[in-house]
Amino acid sequence: MHNTQAKAYVEGTFLNELDMNGPTYVSRYLFITELPDGCHSSQDQDHELREVQSLMKQYQSFMRAVPVYSRGVYIRFDNARECSESKHELDEHGFHTMYVSAFEWHRAKMSETLSIQEFEGSIKLPMMVTPVTRLFTGEDINELNRIVWSKMNLFGGVRAIAHTATDAHLSIVFYRVEFFSVDAANRAVESLKRNAIKGYAEERKWEYETHQASGWVGPPAAHSPRIQNHHYDDMGRIVGFRTMPVHHVPYINRHPADQHNRVRRERILDGTDVRTTIMLRNIPNKMDWLTLKALLDKFCFATFDFVYLRIDFRTGCNVGYAFINFADTTGMIALMDNIEHKAWPGHRSSKAAEVSYATIQGKEALVQKFRNSSVMQETPFCRPRLFVDLESAIAVHNVRIAGTEQEFPEPDNRHKLQRSIDSARTMGLYPPNGVLQRGRGGLYDRGTPRDLAEASPGYTVLHEQGLVVYDHNKRAIEENHASRFGLSVHGAIPFESIPLMHIVNFLAANPTLAVTIAQHEQAQQDRVPTTYNVGPIGPAVAQHTGPIGTGAIRRPATPATSGSLTARKIANARNTAMGKFYNA
Known part of the structure; x- marks a missing residue:
């Protein structure tokens, strides 16, 4: 290898090098400073989130975006290009927005700022070159640049590429590659670790091969928030102070009676337990699905095909657990080895991750459950996700699509979907615990036999109290419920589907609308x-x-x-x- 010195590139090529105060600054994070109706940030959390999420449902650029509220609405995007498109859409609808840094995003989520990946979306790509018919020279760099650009676009759009160094002794050319998507960068690293890219230059002059790809690390840029503090090294670690030894959070089995759903390694390995869907518990409430996906890719890349991090629709935070289906049991073992019983890095949580089997098992059953669920009508970050596993990628002869997201199937049962939507509108995310509150927005909104058996005693409360409600009074109750909670797409919710607690409260406030059974029978005899x-x-x-x-x-x-x-x-x-x- 001769005359292959790295060409210097102008600082400002990559996102982390842009001046945050400059006119050309862009990032993967937005902050909403003012709503179209003139409401400024930090004035009304529910109103601000509702207005922003309403717009997020309408445009494709928000499909991989996550909002969080902290004295205003912040939005994180996986893709920098989609962030720019979404900013344009928000501005066109009268929102006032501004780009912010990853540091401000993590501060808004109250997560550890030391865990910030300043170079997110960038990877270090060593290319090993082997001569075939002649030596690799500096004149061949341009051709290698084109090869690297072409091959990296297999994982997702490439934003920038730079030749950073050359090891003439080992015949390795080093590149920094920045993707628009952080997920594409993570997938590229994990995919290249398992399956290197090999090929020949034109006329088979020399052979190339990717070699030990990894995430990019280096000194912070001139405009980095860390540059003001000299106690950080190139890896973002505090230096000059002794560190505490790492301790694992002790595991406490909080579900001793639920041994049937316990995940046991020995049963997975000997094939006696073939369940594939697990529930991951004790997830920090501020963790979003993008962070969870990145964590799973780190240890279980391309072994899972379904992820659902359940979200509280009102606050936008998760409720502490997620469902994951594995297409390859090696991924489940890796999760137990690297995530279960361990703390969550970068999050201020003292809870250790716990794993158990889910009630619904298998990708097909999960898809059938959620495709007709009202959750698919919520903001995209609240929905379950499907991914391509390695086996499926190999089956279509395109291993580089492993780990990419698949489109969720459309609903195939409109009636079931409508019942679910009506139920969610009436009850919200969580079903109440009281017996009188086990009303349904739809007659079979949750639908399992066990659920219906538990709920049925609640429907007899009026009869146990010896009360009768006439039809014209039922209409009055329906009208009152509609005025307080709104209509379904089919109009007022019928009396039989109104939660019993609302009926009981309404009758308590209007006692003349209900009569006893004895009064009812006497009135019939006098007719x-x-x-x-x-x-x-x-x-x-x-x-x-x-x-x-x-x-x-x-x-x-x-x-x-x-x-x-x-x-x-x-x-x-x-x-x-x-x-x-x-x-x-």
């Missing part, structure tokens, strides 16, 4: 006899002359005519039916 038409059987008319429940039917005498026997049989059958109707 004037009613005439019912039982059909075209001559002049015969059935009259109800007794109290409801006796089935007493009196028919006027009818003169016998030809065919009167058949007419009497038909009349008797109908009278019997009417008696059963009153007895019901």
